[in-house]
Amino acid sequence: MALELRSVTKRIGGIQHIKPVNLRLEPGHFNVLLGETGAGKTSLIKLMAGLDRCATGQIMMDGRDVTALSTQKRNISLVHQFFVNYPHMSVFDNIASPLRVAGMARSEVEARVEEAADLLQLKPMLRRRPHELSGGQQQRTALARAIAKESNAVFLDEPLANLDYKLREELRDQLPDLFAGRGAVVVYATSEPEEALLLGGRTGLMHDGRVTQFGPTAEIYRNPRDLISAEVFSDPPINAAQIQKQGSEARLNANVKWTLTGQAADLTDGPYTVAVRPHHVSPVKSTDDAVPMMGTVQVTELNGSESSAHFLLGNDSWVSLAAGVHPYRVGEDHRFFMDASKCFYFGPDGTLAA
């Protein structure tokens, strides 16, 4: 099964909610949709699931046009961020419900429910009602329903968002195995870049109703196509600042300048936007060509083994994320080092230049 979107759009009250989206989603790996709340992930999923109609464009499943096909006929599953189960039915009946609606034989239904329940460790809870389960178990019930159904496409819309940290990690680790070898296209929407990196075979970055970049997750993390894609796929937010390129020198301000190497050196002179991920800005000089910069520390956070500092450099707010505990003092100037080899350079139109 492959799911293909051809110039799909969606309008709500005259406003274009989804701008033309072209995607080809394949089975065998997770397809992550990464974007902030309101980027259009859920809207796009609803279009693919057939819960909403596209304004224009086509949706193809295995080369067959399903744009006008009802949700039911597309044979898909959807797992929401909050736990949707029939409150009145036991876990068993919940998992079995789509199979029964499809008119499947009793023995087959039981076999499939057993298998799905086994995979999701729900066996002891099959007779219980959803409200007698923990949040994690409720969400596993919803996942088991999606698995037992053996649908063509499974849409997971931030399925872990309402679980606590521990459960989230546990379930996230299990997810890829659950769907491996089932031949379904798995689409996973999330707002956390880290989840995309942990899960994603392929990731589509979404911003303002548009898929700005789609490709193998590691590849698009390393090579953002434009500034927006780089911003979407970075947490904490990527640092971006205006520079002036002249000859082989990049100049951020009077004090911060560095020598460009490689592709960046060949760019035509002019204004560019430099972007560098927070963990490539460190209070420790790690490489010889690291660029020193003085910033006024505004906010600091210590999360376990990492220290982060927000500092003001000119008019720009920068973030540094470094391993170890670093003694920052809020309000004081501190020296940071930027790894110039990890910088992205974007042209005035926002696309990656080098």
Added chain:
Amino acid sequence: MKVENQKAWYFVMPVLLLVAFNALIPMMTVVNYSVQETFGDNLFFWQGLDWFEKLLRSERFHAALGRQFLFTGTILAIEVPLGVIIALAMPRKGFWVPVCLVTMALPMLIPWNVVGAMWNIFTLPDIGLLGYVMNHTLGINYNMTQDPLAAWITIIVMDVWHWTSLVALLSYAGLVSIPDAYYQAAKIDGASAWSVFRFIQLPKMKQVLIIAVLLRFMDSFNIYTEPFVLTGGGPGNSTTLLSIDLEKMALGQFDLGPAAAMSLIYFAITLLASWLFYTLMTRNN
């Protein structure tokens, strides 16, 4: 060492006083009447449980009680399904929502005695709109002051008109609280409209429906004003419900002892039936 602090009692005092004055003390005076025979000049004679015994054996009481259950059962059987159907048919969003809500709420805002008077005039065969149309336009002989069946139909229709909105509005509140995700899940499964109702809407409406049924049960079981104004319990005794019978006994005949005994039994039946209802409906939770 356990330190006992009794101050908390002071905080409960106001509500205890309030309950004492508005419920316990009046009720105790009723208990007091129910075990005595009362004459003028404040003469009281101890009667024991005689009034209770006589009342429970009296055919008049049995008849009134039967009518009461018939009335309450009928209006519940109509108002609950009808209210749910109306709630299901109401729009979930848009311009028509407030229009529907206000229109539905209107009958409930009218004072009870006005409702009775309205329907009384409405059904008069010579000048009432309904009465005139029925008798003169449609040629159906309809006069609820003479025909018991007409009287019954009229008080039931009046109650349905007055109170179905309550069930509808409560059910509607339950319905709109169901997240879209549930409907989407049903759509994805390909569930039928009946399944959506049976497995999503009804379970989610259950809590408010229990409250609606209880409220309608208690209110209709204790109903007095509207049938009193509309039919006065007639023709004959055909629409004499418990409360109307009680009023006749207490204030019409001034039989304070039997009336007090009847009040207590009436109260006990209402309480017991409400408890039964509630227990049955919440049994599965």
